[in-house]
Amino acid sequence: MTDATSSAPAAAPSPAQHASLLSESPRMKKRNAAETRFKMYGVIAISIGLAFLVFLAYSILRNGIPAFTQTVVNVEFTLTQEQFDDAESKLLKTAAYTDIFVEGVTAQFQEKGLNVEFDGDTIERLLGKVGGDLRTFYRENPDQIGQPVQLQLPAASRVERYLQGRLTRDMVVDGRFLEVADLDVVDVMVDAGIIGSAFDWNFITGTDTGVDNPGGAGIGASVIGSFFMMLVVLLLSLPIGVAASIYLEEFAPKNKFTDLIEVNISNLAAVPSIVFGILGLAVFIQFAHLPQSAPLVGGLVLTLMTLPTIVISTRASLKSVPPSIRDAALGVGASKMQAVFHHVLPLAMPGILTGTIIGLAQALGETAPLLLIGMVGYVAREYPDGLTSGLLDPNSAMPAQIYTWAARSDEAFFEKAWGGIIILLIFLLTMNIIAIILRRRFERRW
Amino acid sequence: MEDMIHVDRAMSTQQDIKISARKVQVYYGDTHAIKDVDVDIDDKTVTAFIGPSGCGKSTFLRCINRMNDTIDVARVEGDILIDNEDIYDAKVDPVQLRAKVGMVFQKPNPFPKSIYDNVAYGPKIHGLARNKAELDEIVERSLSKAALWDEVKDRLDAPGTGLSGGQQQRLCIARAIATAPEVLLMDEPCSALDPIATAQVEDLIDELRQSFSVVIVTHSMQQAARVSQKTAFFHLGNLVEYDATDKIFTNPQDPRTESYISGRIG
Numbered sequence: 001m002t003d004a005t006s007s008a009p010a011a012a013p014s015p016a017q018h019a020s021l022l023s024e025s026p027r028m029k030k031r032n033a034a035e036t037r038f039k040m041y042g043v044i045a046i047s048i049g050l051a052f053l054v055f056l057a058y059s060i061l062r063n064g065i066p067a068f069t070q071t072v073v074n075v076e077f078t079l080t081q082e083q084f085d086d087a088e089s090k091l092l093k094t095a096a097y098t099d100i101f102v103e104g105v106t107a108q109f110q111e112k113g114l115n116v117e118f119d120g121d122t123i124e125r126l127l128g129k130v131g132g133d134l135r136t137f138y139r140e141n142p143d144q145i146g147q148p149v150q151l152q153l154p155a156a157s158r159v160e161r162y163l164q165g166r167l168t169r170d171m172v173v174d175g176r177f178l179e180v181a182d183l184d185v186v187d188v189m190v191d192a193g194i195i196g197s198a199f200d201w202n203f204i205t206g207t208d209t210g211v212d213n214p215g216g217a218g219i220g221a222s223v224i225g226s227f228f229m230m231l232v233v234l235l236l237s238l239p240i241g242v243a244a245s246i247y248l249e250e251f252a253p254k255n256k257f258t259d260l261i262e263v264n265i266s267n268l269a270a271v272p273s274i275v276f277g278i279l280g281l282a283v284f285i286q287f288a289h290l291p292q293s294a295p296l297v298g299g300l301v302l303t304l305m306t307l308p309t310i311v312i313s314t315r316a317s318l319k320s321v322p323p324s325i326r327d328a329a330l331g332v333g334a335s336k337m338q339a340v341f342h343h344v345l346p347l348a349m350p351g352i353l354t355g356t357i358i359g360l361a362q363a364l365g366e367t368a369p370l371l372l373i374g375m376v377g378y379v380a381r382e383y384p385d386g387l388t389s390g391l392l393d394p395n396s397a398m399p400a401q402i403y404t405w406a407a408r409s410d411e412a413f414f415e416k417a418w419g420g421i422i423i424l425l426i427f428l429l430t431m432n433i434i435a436i437i438l439r440r441r442f443e444r445r446w
Numbered sequence: 447m448e449d450m451i452h453v454d455r456a457m458s459t460q461q462d463i464k465i466s467a468r469k470v471q472v473y474y475g476d477t478h479a480i481k482d483v484d485v486d487i488d489d490k491t492v493t494a495f496i497g498p499s500g501c502g503k504s505t506f507l508r509c510i511n512r513m514n515d516t517i518d519v520a521r522v523e524g525d526i527l528i529d530n531e532d533i534y535d536a537k538v539d540p541v542q543l544r545a546k547v548g549m550v551f552q553k554p555n556p557f558p559k560s561i562y563d564n565v566a567y568g569p570k571i572h573g574l575a576r577n578k579a580e581l582d583e584i585v586e587r588s589l590s591k592a593a594l595w596d597e598v599k600d601r602l603d604a605p606g607t608g609l610s611g612g613q614q615q616r617l618c619i620a621r622a623i624a625t626a627p628e629v630l631l632m633d634e635p636c637s638a639l640d641p642i643a644t645a646q647v648e649d650l651i652d653e654l655r656q657s658f659s660v661v662i663v664t665h666s667m668q669q670a671a672r673v674s675q676k677t678a679f680f681h682l683g684n685l686v687e688y689d690a691t692d693k694i695f696t697n698p699q700d701p702r703t704e705s706y707i708s709g710r711i712g
Contacts (some may be wrong), residue, residue, distance in 0.1 A: 254518050328621075329557070330541075330544060331544060331549040332571075334568075343557055
């Protein structure tokens with residue numbers, strides 16, 4: 001280094017003509033500074049994007065995770081044979097069971113030195129219809145009579161929110177759902193150490209409930225609804241989309257008419273989805289008289305929406321197959337169709353699959369068109385009992401269910417909506433992973 | 447120039463005319479790419495098309511197996527007869543024509559399939575083999591003819607795209623001859639190859655002359671001199687001169703040909 005620098009002036013008597021390579025010229029400095037600045041902009045842009053992503057993931061998880069757990073009251077309870085016979089002989093059987101339960105729990109509290117007065121109505125407000133559940137349990141398991149039984153009773157959503165500190169005593173106005181005195185009982189239960197939490201399988205597998213029971217609401221039925229819609233979308237849009245693309249790209253004459261079709265397909269991809277919704281309402285429900293809120297109609301509407309995406313991505317991947325492959329196939333005397341199906345299509349497959357799955361993922365998360373065909377707001381209380389029923393019976397879909405929950409006045413549904421978003425994101429993530437795996441697998445076949 | 451022509455190729459006296467072109471015009475949209483080309487190409491002969499870039503030699507070559515049909519704006523006029531049949535007749539199916547007139551492209555373009563499938567594809571779609579044994583035989587014969595059999599016989603299941611450039615081009619030649627064509631068109635087959643691979647392909651072309659009429663487009667005048675018996679010189683869409691190769695290179699009639707082969711134009 002020292003040699004080079006010391007000899008540089010000697011070797012370059014006129015610096016203007018023979019600039020040393022070891023020092024940056026002013027122009028080079030400017031160019032390097034511009035490059036550094038540009039890289040900085042990029043890093044800043046990515047950082048902002050990542051920050052938003054992290055914030056989004058954090059708030060979704062923070063708000064959504066509670067939807068997967070549920071506050072439960074763990075009680076050890078023993079029913080004697082006499083109590084059973086006594087309750088069964090009464091006219092109001094479930095009320096009798098509730099009274100027995102109240103007696104038993106009060107006795108347990110007193111053992112621990114806790115005193116609180118409460119009746120069956122309180123228990124029903126706090127823990128739901130305990131009496132009926134107990135009766136069903138003992139009638140089905142008569143051998144458990146006389147044995148101590150561990151009961152895990154889900155607490156009402158208001159109890160849950162009271163325990164989380166989101167509901168205070170002065171917020172309680174409507175005595176139908178909760179009275180202020182009930183909260184004293186809750187306090188005692190906390191002191192007794194019988195309140196815990198458990199994973200709420202019902203949220204994943206259950207069906208929607210009415211507006212008065214946020215705790216029991218589950219997303220299961222709408223997952224099935226979404227599944228049937230995606231089935232319709234996949235079965236219709238993949239063959240139609242791929243066939244249309246192959247025809248347009250490889251066979252159709254290039255003229256004004258096909259240009260017009262091409263422009264329209266590109267424009268369709270940008271049409272707001274609610275337009276497809278109103279189209280679906282007019283064509284499928286009002287004209288074709290298909291049932292309202294049916295996943296079949298939802299799937300048809302979403303097919304219309306997904307088709308342009310699939311056509312565009314399929315055409316792009318067909319275009320990206322090198323023309324030399326077509327030449328090669330035609331050169332050995334393959335017909336156009338043989339060239340396309342034997343050589344071009346296999347090479348375009350990864351792109352087609354990726355486009356299709358992205359289109360499906362888009363359709364899975366679409367809410368606006370479902371608003372208009374009646375899937376939003378439909379309370380999916382039942383599971384379909386087969387393929388026909390799955391397609392034709394009214395149901396909801398995941399995004400529609402989330403929208404419905406978020407629109408309900410009871411705050412407890414918000415947490416369900418966030419939880420629903422987590423489930424939806426898990427499905428989307430799975431679909432994207434499948435897309436990546438399929439692409440890898442097909443690309444490996446050189 | 448003399449030293450380039452190291453083989454004195456004696457023209458056999460009685461040559462059958464395989465391809466005969468009369469007043470061929472090709473238009474790309476408004477561009478008149480080929481003007482009034484008349485040429486008779488002999489059977490079992492290597493014919494070279496030379497000329498500067500953009501002179502239309504590849505375009506004319508692609509007319510002979512109607513590959514220009516795949517270009518929407520291309521329009522061909524005039525007559526091209528193969529064995530006295532007009533290949534642009536409405537009754538001719540270009541797909542059937544291309545089985546008879548094979549083509550090797552400038553860039554090696556093997557299918558992204560196995561070496562075996564590359565060669566077997568043509569015979570399969572044309573139904574040239576009744577069973578697997580026959581197909582195996584066609585594949586072996588074609589690869590042997592293309593001087594590739596010894597190099598690949600142990601890895602016929604390997605991807606054709608994994609071969610070296612020269613091997614890929616010979617694979618493409620094997621693929622082209624597997625359908626038993628009568629004419630083999632080669633569009634600058636050696637432009638992407640190194641000198642060793644070029645020499646192998648040139649030897650191969652000389653051998654293929656036994657069975658086919660070979661038409662080769664080349665940028666290299668040395669190559670034209672080495673492999674061909676007849677040479678056609680194209681310039682700006684015109685066929686300037688067409689004669690025996692040694693005559694073109696030693697005693698060109700047209701001043702444009704002379705300028706080109708002595709390196710003054712092109």
